[in-house]
Amino acid sequence: MILPVIMAGGSGSRLWPLSRQQFPKQFLTLLDNHSMLQTTANRLDGIIHSAPLVICNEEHRFSVAEQFRLGNIDNSGIILEPEGRNTAPAIALAAMYAVRNGQDPLLLVLAADHVIKNEAAFCEAVTKAVALAEHNQLVTFGIVPTAPETGYGYIQRGESLADELGFKVSQFxxxxxxxxxxxxxxxxxxxxxxxxxxxxxxxxxxxxxxxxPDIFAACEAAMVNTTHDVDFIRVDEAAFITSPEDSIDYAVMEKTKHAVVVPMDCGWSDVGSWSALWEIEDKDPHGNVFKGDVIGIDTNNSYVNATEKLVATIGLDDVVIVETKDAILVSKQADVQQVKHIVEQLKTHDRSEWQHHREVYRPWGKYDSIDHGGRFQVKRITVKPGAKLSVQMHYHRAEHWIVVSGTAKVTNGDQDILLTENQSTYIPVGVIHALENPGKVPLELIEVQSGSYLSEDDIVRFEDRYGRVATKGVSDA
Structure with missing residues (x-):
């Protein structure tokens, strides 16, 4: 049986400003109505497989779980990496988890953020590779190149295998x-x-x-005392972070005598830049890709993505424009790889736009930071039906909640109250409080924060249904 292993890590810099560190490209809806992660999971429908096992880092765990829930996609578990150590250790965790119960499945290792346009060709190549993997070969899939691309590594094939299913790997x-x-x-x-x-x-x-062997030993130790937390599988952090950081290519595939390559001609792209996305998208007669509310006059060979506002262009050629609530990117097509330098400058100047969007998702819902000043911040908060924020308090800020729609169950000190549309409550500094949506429809409210320190790490949790009581520096709202 094939057990897919979906690698859902990534830092989110190459498709900024849509992609951010806390919401990287695997969570974006770029080509259709599904995110790249959901599309990766759905692509498996053409082969016989178990529910996929997912590997991601700590800060993306709720986004991954929510993506599977929204897509009605089953999974065999979500393994959390305490720290990124590249692909070799991550796959080792998945392999060790898979063999725990005496199983020895074929692991189909996939990235969550690749585009494959010909899914039938993908499934055909995987099916062809099964016989090789069952005979103890380590199969890598080589994409049949369509151009002399300088942004990818290459695999040189060696002699053909006797069954003509693939080739020995000559070199990476x-x-x-x-x-x-x-x-x-x-x-x-x-x-x-x-x-x-x-x-x-x-x-x-x-x-x-x-x-x-150092990677193997660290991962083996990390799997000795795993724990399950809601949807997640946690490994021993102290043991795992002793693992060297290495890719599967360097750690195993370039050294093993059992590496084989199966060609795959499937319209593949790792979508490594906005220009790469423009290349694989369907274009209008002028060579443009327009997403959202866009009006283009005398505009050619351009990619324009408008997420919130009308974007109008005149007399442009070979450009990329990406508009979000809090940032706009304008670049020549040939220069889009330099977006990483923008992200580096944002980090250097301690700005938030490299890390998260104005609208931030949480396991209970989301919030949108709609205004802020020196001593105040205003957020629009959406709480899913049945969801509850943690029981918490703040040392430096007070909060005023005004319900826009739905019903809020509020704990405010020693009071428990119900608030409906146009009703409000005030929570002073230092008072223990909680917010819950007991209803059947989303709860919408406006939160006005005021105080001397409004950063997201001013929070002390006392109870939390999402396993975050011990978490530091991550706010609920």
Whole structure:
């Protein structure tokens, strides 16, 4: 049986400003009505498989769980990495979890943020690779190149396998310059390195132990005392962070004698930039991709994504414009890779726009920071039916809640009260409080914060149904 392992990490810098550290591209809806993570999971419908196992970091855990819930997609568990250690340790955690109960499934390792336009070709290549993986080969999928791309690593194929299902791997090569990439394409013996794999869990662990024993030992120790927290599987943090940081290519695939490559011609892209997204999208007669409320006059070969406002363009060619509630990116197509330098400057100047959107999702709902000043901040808060924020208090700020719609059950000190539309309550500094939606429809309210310190880490939790009582520096609202 195939057990898909979806790697849902990522820092979210290459598609800024839509992608942020706390809401990276795997959570974005870019091509259809599903997020990239949901599309990755749905793509598996064409093969026989178990519910996928997901690996993500701590700060993305609720977003991952919510994406699966909204998509009505089952999963076999969500493993949380205490810290990112690259792909080799992450896959080791999945493999060790998979073999715990005497199972030895074929792990189909997938990134959550890749685009595959021809899903039938994807399923066909995976099905072809099963026989190789069942015979203890470590299969990597090589994308049949369509251009001398310098942004991808390459896999050189060796001799053909007897059953003609694939090829032995001759070597993995780093991202080449343009001249070298053209030479690779001309030979017909090179594929783009997709970062997708298929192998037995036990075989991967055997090769990892042989070639990267430090990673194996750290992950083995981390899996000794796992705990389950709501939807999540937590490993031993102290043990895991001793693991070296390494990719599966360096740690295993470049060293093993059992690496084989199966070609895949499926319209694949890792969507590494806005120009890459423009390339794979359907375009209008002028070569444009317009998303949202866009009016273009004498505009050609451009990508414009308007999420909140009308964006009007005149006389533009080969540009990228991306508009969000709190930031706008304008760039030449050829220069979009430099967006990472914008993100670096935002970090340097301690601005929030690199990290999260104005609208932030929480396990109980979301909030939108609609205004702020030196000693005040205004948020619009949405609480899902049946959801509750943690029982908490603040040392530096008071809060005033005004219900816009729905019903709020409020704990304010030693009082429990129900508030409906146009009713409000005031919570002084230092008072223990909680907010819950006991109704059947979303609760909408306006929160006005006032005080000397309004940052998100001014919070002390006493009770929390989402396992965050011990969490520091992450606010509920």
């Amino acid at each position: 090569v780093e991202k080449p310059n343009l001249a070298t990439a053209k030479d690779y394409i001309a030979t017909g013996h090179y594929y783009w390195n997709s970062g997708m794999f298929l192998f037995k869990a036990s075989v991967y662990l055997q090769e990892l132990k042989l070639y990267s």
